[in-house]
Amino acid sequence: MLRSSKRRILIKATIIIVTVLVLFASLVLGVAYSKKNILLQEALTEMNARLEGKVAVEEVLISPFENFPYISIDLRKIEVHEDKSLNSDTVNLVEDD
Secondary structure (H helix, E strand, O other), X not given: OOOHHHHHHHXXXXXXXXXXXXXXXXXXXXXXXXXXXXXXXXXXHHHHHHOOOEEEEEEEEEEEEEEOOEEEEEEEEEEEXXXXXXXXXXXXXXXXX
């Protein structure tokens, strides 16, 4: 049986570890939310560099707990154009509600 002082040390260590994990998760989610537009632009730039046409996304939603432990990224109103001009014909339009 653990003595009282060892038990207190174990409880304090557990509280510290849980607090650090919660703070880390909060930090990661905060950065993801605050930088979502920058991350979207980087992803679109990479897709547009690899594709012949142009890809445009109107809205991005981040859902950290919908498919826990994975973070869900919901792209709304995705347009794929025939060439790099947004005035060109739309090859594909996906509207997610």
